[in-house]
Amino acid sequence: MKACPWPVAALLPHAGNMILIDAVQGYDADSLSARTVIKPGPYSLPDGSLPPWLGMELMAQAVGAWAGCQAREADAPVKLGFLLGTRRYDCHADTLPAGAALTIHVQRGxxxxxxxxxxxxxxxxxxxxxxxxxxxxxxxxxxxxxxQEASLT
Known part of the structure; x- marks a missing residue:
């Protein structure tokens, strides 16, 4: 894996506290590893943890960062992408605890x-x-x- 020379904000079409991953640890043509520390934000539970379903958004942002790395490497603009869903999301934690250091790994299939x-x-x-x-x-x-919405004329 290559080191990522760009900050996460330059890889995702998100802004401010909507960016949930902190850094890209490395990437290549087919995968990316990112890290984050769970901190208070718009989705936090009262104790500062995140609900378990937000793990899917962390994964989606890592996929977006992978696409951003590919675009930056090709001197192309970073484009918007869409999470369509998953057939199965298995989470083995009741919450993502406040202060926890997490690693997200995504592999293109x-x-x-x-x-x-x-x-x-x-x-x-x-x-x-x-x-x-x-x-x-x-x-x-x-x-x-x-x-774009279709015109109603």
Whole structure:
């Protein structure tokens, strides 16, 4: 894996406290590893932890960071992508505890010319697997055209 020379904010089309991953540890043509420390934010529970379902968003942001690294490396703009869902998200924790240092690893399994992709994802703390999922994502060639509403004329 290569070291990532870009800050996470330069890889994702998110802003401010909506960026949940702290840094990219490394990436290559098919995978990325990122890290984060769980801190208070818009999705925090009263004790500062995150609900377990937010692990899927951490995974999705790591996939987005992977796409951002690929775009930056090719001197292309970072584009918007969409999490379509997962057939299975297995989480082995009741919450993602405040202050926990987590690693997110994503591995590309399938990508096609239309922009559809499947990634195998894992979320770990220092000693155990907290969650894993297979995410289905979509990155259209022209996100602006994809997100425009049709005119009602």
């Amino acid at each position: 399938l990508i096609d010319a239309s922009g559809m992709s499947v990634f195998e994802c894992e979320l770990r703390d220092e000693s155990r697997l907290l969650a894993h999922a297979r995410l289905n994502v979509y990155q259209p060639k022209d996100p602006d055209e994809f997100t």
